[in-house]
Amino acid sequence: MEDRIRALRNSLSLREKVRLLTGRDSWSTAPLASIGLRSMVLSDGPAGVRGPLWDERSPSVNLPSPTAVAASWDPMMVERVGAALGSEAVRKQVDVVLAPTINIQRTPYGGRHFEAFSEDPLLTGAVASHYVRGIQSFGVGATVKHYVANDSETERFTVDVRVSERALREVYLAAFERPVRDGSWLVMSAYNSINGATASENPLLTTPLNSEWGFDGVVVSDWTAVRSLESARHPQDLVMPGPAGPWGAALVEAVEDGRIPIGAIDRKVDRMLTLAARVGALSGIEPAPRRTPLSGPEVREVAREAAVAGAVLLQNDGTLPLGAPGSIAVIGEAARSARTQGGGSATVIPAMVASPLDGIWAQWPEAEVSWHLGAVVQGGLSDLDDGTFTTALGDPGMTVRYRDAAGRVFLEEKRRASRIVGFDTDSPLVVADSVELEFRWRPRSEGGRARLGIAGLADFSIAVDGKVVADGELRTGPDDDHAAAVLHPPATVVEFPVADDDVSVAVRLHPVPGAIPDALSLGVGLPPTVRDADELIAEAVAAATTAEVAVVVVSTSSEVESEGFDRSSLSLPGRQDELVRAVAAANPRTVVVVNSGAPVLLPWRHEVPAIVATWFPGQEFGHALAGILSGDDEPGGRLPVTWPDDEATVPVAETRPVEGVLAYDEGIHVGSRAWLRAGAAPAYPFGHGLGYTAWTVDAVHAPETPSPDRPTPVSVRLTNSGRRAGKTVVQVYLERVSPSTVDRPVRWLGGFAVASAEAGEAAEVHVAVAPRAFEHWDGEWRREPGEYALRVGFSVTDLVASIAISVPAIDAGSEASFSVVAGAAQ
Ligand code: BGC
Numbered sequence: 001m002e003d004r005i006r007a008l009r010n011s012l013s014l015r016e017k018v019r020l021l022t023g024r025d026s027w028s029t030a031p032l033a034s035i036g037l038r039s040m041v042l043s044d045g046p047a048g049v050r051g052p053l054w055d056e057r058s059p060s061v062n063l064p065s066p067t068a069v070a071a072s073w074d075p076m077m078v079e080r081v082g083a084a085l086g087s088e089a090v091r092k093q094v095d096v097v098l099a100p101t102i103n104i105q106r107t108p109y110g111g112r113h114f115e116a117f118s119e120d121p122l123l124t125g126a127v128a129s130h131y132v133r134g135i136q137s138f139g140v141g142a143t144v145k146h147y148v149a150n151d152s153e154t155e156r157f158t159v160d161v162r163v164s165e166r167a168l169r170e171v172y173l174a175a176f177e178r179p180v181r182d183g184s185w186l187v188m189s190a191y192n193s194i195n196g197a198t199a200s201e202n203p204l205l206t207t208p209l210n211s212e213w214g215f216d217g218v219v220v221s222d223w224t225a226v227r228s229l230e231s232a233r234h235p236q237d238l239v240m241p242g243p244a245g246p247w248g249a250a251l252v253e254a255v256e257d258g259r260i261p262i263g264a265i266d267r268k269v270d271r272m273l274t275l276a277a278r279v280g281a282l283s284g285i286e287p288a289p290r291r292t293p294l295s296g297p298e299v300r301e302v303a304r305e306a307a308v309a310g311a312v313l314l315q316n317d318g319t320l321p322l323g324a325p326g327s328i329a330v331i332g333e334a335a336r337s338a339r340t341q342g343g344g345s346a347t348v349i350p351a352m353v354a355s356p357l358d359g360i361w362a363q364w365p366e367a368e369v370s371w372h373l374g375a376v377v378q379g380g381l382s383d384l385d386d387g388t389f390t391t392a393l394g395d396p397g398m399t400v401r402y403r404d405a406a407g408r409v410f411l412e413e414k415r416r417a418s419r420i421v422g423f424d425t426d427s428p429l430v431v432a433d434s435v436e437l438e439f440r441w442r443p444r445s446e447g448g449r450a451r452l453g454i455a456g457l458a459d460f461s462i463a464v465d466g467k468v469v470a471d472g473e474l475r476t477g478p479d480d481d482h483a484a485a486v487l488h489p490p491a492t493v494v495e496f497p498v499a500d501d502d503v504s505v506a507v508r509l510h511p512v513p514g515a516i517p518d519a520l521s522l523g524v525g526l527p528p529t530v531r532d533a534d535e536l537i538a539e540a541v542a543a544a545t546t547a548e549v550a551v552v553v554v555s556t557s558s559e560v561e562s563e564g565f566d567r568s569s570l571s572l573p574g575r576q577d578e579l580v581r582a583v584a585a586a587n588p589r590t591v592v593v594v595n596s597g598a599p600v601l602l603p604w605r606h607e608v609p610a611i612v613a614t615w616f617p618g619q620e621f622g623h624a625l626a627g628i629l630s631g632d633d634e635p636g637g638r639l640p641v642t643w644p645d646d647e648a649t650v651p652v653a654e655t656r657p658v659e660g661v662l663a664y665d666e667g668i669h670v671g672s673r674a675w676l677r678a679g680a681a682p683a684y685p686f687g688h689g690l691g692y693t694a695w696t697v698d699a700v701h702a703p704e705t706p707s708p709d710r711p712t713p714v715s716v717r718l719t720n721s722g723r724r725a726g727k728t729v730v731q732v733y734l735e736r737v738s739p740s741t742v743d744r745p746v747r748w749l750g751g752f753a754v755a756s757a758e759a760g761e762a763a764e765v766h767v768a769v770a771p772r773a774f775e776h777w778d779g780e781w782r783r784e785p786g787e788y789a790l791r792v793g794f795s796v797t798d799l800v801a802s803i804a805i806s807v808p809a810i811d812a813g814s815e816a817s818f819s820v821v822a823g824a825a826q
Pocket of ligand 1: 098145
């Protein structure tokens with residue numbers, strides 16, 4: 001294949017070569033018919049595969065967000081999620097999925113935390129590798145992103161992350177190393193700088209990515225991240241989006257006059273052609289055999305099972321599983337308007353969402369189920385529900401008219417979504433001079449007045465029943481993220497008088513260009529409900545008092561967790577904490593479901609019987625949750641990230657750069673390592689999670705000395721000592737026992753494995769502890785001789801067995817093994 005690719009490349013003119021290196025548009029690469037190269041389509045990930053259209057007419061299965069996927073700690077489950085994405089990509093004719101996001105959850109304040117796997121590099125790398133394998137088994141490229149140290153959002157385009165070489169190697173690069181070595185076809189370079197050089201021009205693109213890890217794929221830029229011609233000198237291969245950008249004609253000129261060597265261009269072209277060959281975009285080169293796409297129901301079943309596998313039972317006094325309650329008070333905004341995914345470029349539009357309420361209704365058709373809002377959580381506008389607005393002719397949806405500068409309608413369409421996104425050079429929204437949204441709608445009258453929100457970077461006017469009730473202009477602020485015009489468009493709420501009847505609404509918008517020229521979003525939506533907060537809590541309490549069981553679903557909002565900004569608080573928004581306390585006091589069988597992508601504070605955790613963290617679990621949320629609550633399914637998750645008890649003890653909290661610099665002063669002490677070093681107790685430690693059964697560790701075997709070049713095999717025998725079949729995650733941590741000359745974590749993850757067994761039965765798992773677990777970075781990877789303890793347990797602080805293991809002064813592998821018998825239960 002290499003010869004063929006070289007020959008094809010040599011047949012191209014410089015202009016043609018350079019054309020391949022910048023996108024054709026927002027989501028695809030340039031084709032070259034002369035060599036049989038078709039355009040390749042790239043699309044976000046990771047909560048599903050959106051496809052090039054951001055449009056409800058082209059729905060996507062919304063899979064659980066990455067933190068939920070990692071929480072399964074189950075490589076096979078992760079690979080199935082990857083496969084579901086790969087299959088969705090094939091269905092949507094997408095060649096490259098812009099996922100997984102594998103930045104480190106350095107701090108719970110990171111706004112994009114939900115989109116990453118874990119605070120731990122070993123868990124992240126292992127999960128990412130299986131995720132990539134799943135995607136690529138369909139002949140679709142996976143993109144590990146964002147390389148590197150893009151771990152928070154504040155000033156994300158310009159921030160210079162100052163991080164030690166050791167922390168980079170042992171934490172931030174470590175997450176990328178495994179999936180790259182295992183064959184990811186793409187890496188996305190980040191927006192930020194690392195130690196003074198922006199990611200697309202950073203020496204880290206050469207070493208370790210290419211020189212040490214053997215990367216042979218394409219480095220695609222994050223959208224608009226390439227800012228200079230200079231970047232063409234570096235192993236930065238593809239500039240996205242296109243067709244404009246800093247390379248193009250300027251690059252042709254720079255090569256012609258010798259400022260940029262042609263070798264740098266040829267290398268990029270070879271990589272683009274290799275990617276094309278892999279995804280089957282280059283005629284004459286047969287791609288590797290690929291799997292047959294899954295059916296729609298199969299993908300949805302993966303979504304449901306993954307949501308179950310990643311849900312973490314944080315605590316339970318025996319209230320769960322619920323069995324068959326006769327009446328259930330379901331409480332909380334998210335119980336009905338579920339948060340299935342976080343905001344930003346990862347957003348997909350699912351055809352349906354099973355809310356917790358839907359799931360509970362379906363699970364217990366005989367039970368008396370009621371729903372109560374309890375507390376207002378929503379901050380910004382929420383979309384109008386499909387079915388609540390119609391065209392003038394009474395069809396579901398609204399009429400959207402796009403006009404050119406002369407005022408002529410060049411497209412009229414019926415849309416069932418109330419928010420319209422255009423993200424492409426030729427999208428009607430992007431090329432239109434003005435847009436009209438027309439629909440009939442029954443507003444909720446609040447004292448004879450109704451409220452409707454309008455969003456978009458635009459001048460607007462709104463007419464109700466033919467009479468203009470408001471006009472104005474909507475603009476982004478100077479500090480807004482450059483993608484804000486799409487991700488968080490400016491919005492306003494207009495009020496108008498109504499009778500108790502349908503009204504006809506006409507919104508006219510004249511968009512103004514945003515920072516990304518080909519991307520816009522506009523629409524109408526509902527502002528948060530205005531209700532007396534005490535009254536809402538009282539209603540929920542009254543319902544909980546008379547029901548057998550109360551299920552309270554608490555959540556963050558789209559204003560809290562999204563790409564484009566970081567969190568300013570870890571508390572649940574609104575009066576949800578008060579709500580939980582009041583309901584739990586009223587009903588001793590209260591279960592709290594936490595629907596957030598990242599850790600939140602649960603100040604009432606000692607006052608409630610059971611808490612399940614579901615993360616952002618995707619469109620099958622309700623079905624997965626009902627399975628867990630009833631006991632048909634076991635919550636399989638273990639925390640991939642530490643949950644703090646209060647904000648004061650969070651050891652790594654800062655996301656705000658100082659004069660453009662964000663210093664990772666904590667070095668290698670990130671995640672559970674930071675908590676251990678600080679000696680602070682979190683609410684729930686890394687690795688924690690309960691099941692519906694109990695486990696005893698019976699024996700652990702490991703060699704006396706670890707091999708320097710092969711994984712150290714640790715086998716753990718355990719028994720399911722409970723009364724039902726179940727799953728647990730056996731975790732192996734390392735500690736340094738001898739004094740050390742190196743600054744080390746108190747304890748660090750060395751490996752893990754999932755164990756499953758029927759009630760009363762034994763299981764044996766084999767955990768492979770990679771040689772790297774015994775190494776530290778000091779200009780190169782080194783092993784410090786001495787004594788280590790290999791500790792086995794069910795979380796970073798719930799350790800039930802320990803084995804001494806020693807690294808000799810001169811490394812020599814030993815096969816001799818001994819065992820320790822431990823009696824401990826989870
Ligand atoms: C995000 C990337 C995403 C890209 C394309 C960027 O703003 O950081 O993760 O893949 O947009 O949507």
